[in-house]
Amino acid sequence: MKHLKYIVLSLVFSTSLLHGQEKKLERANRLYEGYAFASAAEQYEQLAQSGYQSPQLYKNLGNSYYYMSDLENAGIWYNKLLEIGEDVEPEYYFRYSHTLKTLGRYAEADGMMEKFDALEASDKRAVLFEEHPDYLEIIKLRSGKAEIKNEDFNSSYPDFGPSYFKEELIFASSRDTGTVRKRLHNWNFYPYLDLYKVSLSGDSTGQIDMFSKKLNTKYHECTPVFTDDGKTVYFTRNNFVHGKKGKDDKGVIRLKILRAKVDAEGNWYDAEELPFNGDEHSAAHPALSPDGTMLYFASDMQGTIGMSDIYMAQIEADGSIGEPRNIGAPVNTEGRDTYPFISRNGNLFFASDGHPGLGGLDIFAVPMQDNVPSDQVINLASPLNSNTDDFSLVLDESGLRGHFASNREGGHGSDDIYSVTFEELNFKCPAEGVIKDKETRETLADAKVVILDENGNSIAETVSDARGNFVVSIPCSGGKFKIVGTKKDFIEQVQEVTLPSDQPIALYLELEKVPAALGTDLAKTLNLKPIYFDFDKADIRPDAALELQKIIDYLQEFPTVKIEVGSHTDSRGSDSYNMKLSDRRAKSTMAYIVEKGNIILDRVSGKGYGETKPMNHCSNGVKCSEKEHDLNRRSEFIVMER
Structure with missing residues (x-):
């Protein structure tokens, strides 16, 4: 009875523990589905540490870190998922490959991509990997042609999305400015982003100020781009317009692109959202063509083939925006294609994890002609790209100097802004x-x-x-x-x-063919078959003619070579008879070569040696087999001059 009591208590405890785990899992799943990845990861970690295991837990935990750009931790849980081997979609082989690259384990990463390719052969990412198995060599070939520097104005918080405006660099940051606001975003537990400015000229370099109190709100603002006249800005903000926030059907506040004007006093006003925005999708990271007539941006709107694609929309003369269209291949993949930028010569730069790269997001370039991308997507290589996220590149008027963001090791904080100077960008x-x-x-x-x-x-x-x-x-x-x-x-x-x-x-x-050395027997060099004559005759037989043609071809190929034709007999018969017979055969062979090959006479000489130079022991009086005698019945073609 006593033991039964312990068993009952154990069952009650186990049931209670299981019930507690299920509640925690439900809470974690709600956070995950609401894009509160930092909070969700904490809950999932606690569940995993308590012994709870399931493929879905490992997926969600890995994804939480993946979406927060913590690929090292994401890899731990993707690895556990693949070890279980149950209910694994091909996408997780792709994502695990990227986490391995972050650790510099490229051979293993390629192994994961091979598995992904076997499962998703039609996926653009798999196709690109198959087409460029030597992508690392190609990237290495392009590397070392730029200099980068971590900017002093970076903080311990995310700093990214640089843009040029007059003599200033405008960028997004979660830094603490000492204000009361600084609410934390559940995505990654960082404060919400605002736009800041830093001067790029004079003694004030490094002084950080709020860009615009009018444009900055309690939600995210980032990635601005300005028209050439400096009177209009396009920028990214959460779905928060005119003091009202919008949510999708899961209660998530998505991203939108807004446009604002500046007045004579430098105040920004009339921040309006663009017509292609929506509550159920995000549109972000605007870029402008050099003439200001085309807007590029990233979105996951309907028609997107990956996690995010790059789109373009016409800006009409009256300021109205045309219908967005997906820029398509070869730029967009089933991965993340984002942060577009158009240089002064009209070429497109963007960040992607769908094209072969070093890990995380890499920065790529695509030559453009009349707003149409070419077939070539170019990885801009190291040191611009690393095995972590590298993104939001912008270039100045020169087209060779610019700024970008990266969360690589050695920075001040999560994402840092770096300056970059290229030796050349001729694609x-x-x-x-x-x-x-x-x-x-x-x-x-x-x-x-x-x-x-x-x-x-x-x-x-x-x-x-x-x-x-x-x-x-x-x-x-x-x-x-x-x-x-x-x-x-x-x-x-x-x-x-x-x-x-x-x-x-x-x-x-x-x-390269060179004449054989002096003293070489061409019969051996050319692997000639034995040249036979009918008994007691010196006439060239048809089978011998085939072999002699090889000698003719050789002499024609090397017109400076001179040879001596030597004919040998076996020891049977008298010495004098054999000498005369071999001499007739040598001269007959020589004459055939000269006549049939149209070879100058002084290039070919002939001599009979009878039985004076046997190849074996078969001399006069020695009993030998027919095969042994055959070795001595031979023709030689000795190189006398080259």
Whole structure:
């Protein structure tokens, strides 16, 4: 009875614990569904520590950290999810791959992408990975062509979304300004964002001020962009307009793009939302084309193929906004494509985790023509990109200097703003190929590859790797080029190519042929079959003619070579008879070569040696087999001059 009491108490305790876990799980799920990821992560962590396990818990916990850009912690829970191996959607292989990149474990990350590719072969991210398995080499090729610096005005809070306005840099920050407001956002427990300004010239550099008390509210404001005349600003704010907040059907306050004007005193007024905004989707991070007639932005509105896509909308002369359209491929993927920026020469820059990169969000560029993206998406490489989130790049009038944000290691806080100076931004694209032996089709390592433009100028060069593969950078505008391949002991090959191309370049090098050394027997070099004569005759038989043609071809290929035709017999028969017979056969062979090959007479001499130079012990009086005698009945073609 006593033991039964303990059992009953144990069951009551277990039931109570289970009930408590279910309540906590429900609460965590509500927070998660309301995008309160920081709070949800705390609840899920407590459940996990109490021993609660389920695929959904690991998904939600991993996702909570993923959406907060804490990829290291996200990876811990994605790994547990994949270890269980139950109810795992392909997307989690993709996300786990990104968390592994954050740790620098690229080989394992690629392994996860291979699994993702096997499950979602049609996904643009899988297609891009399959098309560019050597993406790390391509990024390495472009790296080191910029200098970055962490700005002194960064705080311990998120600072990002820079924009240029007159002589100032305008940016978003959650920093503490000493005001009473500073409510924390449940997404990540940081205070809400406001717009700030810092001077970029004179002695006041580093002085931080609120940009506009009129535009800043108790909710998020970020990522402004200004028209050239400085009279209009487009910016991102939570769904909070004219003092009223809007929510989606889950009670979440989404993001909207607003437009405001400035008066003569520099005060911003009439912040109005744009017509494509909605309560059920977000629109954020506006950018303007150089002529101010096209607005670019990121959104998850209906028609989006990923977590967020980049859209564009016409700005009419009267200020009205046209219908947004998805910019489409090759820019948008099933991942996050966001933070667009248009440079002075009209090229598009954006952040993405859907294109092959170093980890987290990387910054990419797409050459544009008349607001239409080209087929080339270019990773801007290290040091601009890292294995964490890098985003919100803007460039000044020069097109080579700018600012961007990153949450990489070594910063002041969560997201920091960095300055960047590029050596060049002429958008070079990778051209890939392989070098092979023309005859054997085997790949050739350490072959030098040079790319020449139409004027014969060298624009790129490299060396093939151990598998014969090579990657070079060419202008993304493409065109006709010459590719020159060289390698020791091979003949230089020049091939005309049109790049870029969907197919890798294949260059075949031909082994350089040199005359055989003095004293070489061409019968062995050319692997000739034995040249036989009918008994007691010196006439060239048809089977011998086939072999002699190889000698003729060789002499024609190397016109400076001179040979001596030597004919040998076995030891059977008298010495004098064998000497005369072999001499007739040598001269008959010589004459055939000269006549049939149109070879100059002084290049071919002939001599019979009879049985004077046996290849074995079969001399006069020695009993030998037919096979042993055959070794001595031979013709030689000895190189006398090269």
